[in-house]
Amino acid sequence: MKVVSLVPSITEALFDLGLTENEVIGRTKFCIHPYEKIKKVEIIGGTKNINIEKIKSLQPDLIIANKEENVKDQVEALMEDFKVMVTHVETVEDNYYLVKNLGNIFHQEEKAKAYNLKIYEVLNQTKINSPIKAAYLIWKNPYMTIGSDTFIHHILTETGFENSFKDKTRYPEITVEDLAETDIIMLSSEPFPFKEKHIDELKAFYPEKKIMIVDGEAFSWYGTHIAKCGEYFKELISEINSRP
Known part of the structure; x- marks a missing residue:
């Protein structure tokens, strides 16, 4: 085919x-x-x-x-x-059926099953010690974040975070002031290529907050990608669990 x-x-x-x-x-x-x-x-x-x-x-x-x-x-x-x-694909369940359907279409049912099992293993392997409110930013000028009807929201939730903008939908625009109540600010590596200088810009407003670059592919690429992100999520959550 x-x-x-x-x-x-x-x-x-x-x-x-x-x-x-x-x-x-x-x-x-x-x-x-x-x-x-x-x-x-x-x-x-x-x-x-x-x-x-x-x-x-x-x-x-x-x-x-x-x-x-x-x-x-x-x-x-x-x-x-x-x-x-x-x-x-909006939820982890949607992703499960995407991979399963692709396996059926291309006669790769066993590989699809193995990837789905690995994805659930990755998402269940490590959890944050206590609930942490996270703002996940995908764009700058204007700042944009993610609402509750996105795949990124569900991956955040599965790994133990609470989306600071879970009461929003899709990809709302926000201001720096809207980040006041969040514990951690995540700057995604894509689609906007956030860099260290952008952390410094936000630190000027929130010097005490944890602000970090995160791998956008790990949070937003549905399909089989999450199966390969086990070590990344372990390291990320370990860093956050050990924060002061």
């Missing part, structure tokens, strides 16, 4: 489940894992600006898209000519 993936984390999952560049024939420029394999796959644009004509030239049997990451009009245009699977 020839597949075009419009979703970086799903591209990674397809290769993790055993597909090769002979089957995954198209990807976005943001599909970066696994590097040695994806670099041989045709780039069909970005997640928000796909090249429909290039996809048509590839003649895939299946296109995999995502409700949140891709543009509705572009996906619907592809549906006129191709079979398109539109995914929507």
Whole structure:
């Protein structure tokens, strides 16, 4: 089966489940894992600006898209000519069924099962000692965070954090003043590439708060990625548990 993936984390999952560049024939420029394999796959644009004509030239049997990451009009245009699977992953349970369904579609049921078991193992392996309110920032100018109907929120919750903005939905804009009641401020490495200088900027407002860069892929990449983040989450939670 020839597949075009419009979703970086799903591209990674397809290769993790055993597909090769002979089957995954198209990807976005943001599909970066696994590097040695994806670099041989045709780039069909970005997640928000796909090249429909290039996809048509590839003649895939299946296109995999995502409700949140891709543009509705572009996906619907592809549906006129191709079979398109539109995914929507908000919870850990949603992710379980995504991986399971991909395993069924590509006859890799055992690999899918193993990844799902590993994901639950990773999420259950370490918990924070006591509830900690965390603000997870994904953007700057304006600052943006995550609400309760996002995958990131559910990963935060599974690892023991309380989302400071759980009463919000989607990706609300916030101000520095809105961070006053949170215990920890997490600056995601993506989609905005937060750096150490951005920690310093927030420290000017909140010198006593724990402010840290976190791996955006670990918190936001659904599919198989979390199965590979065990050590990362262990180290992160250990650092937070040992904070003064």
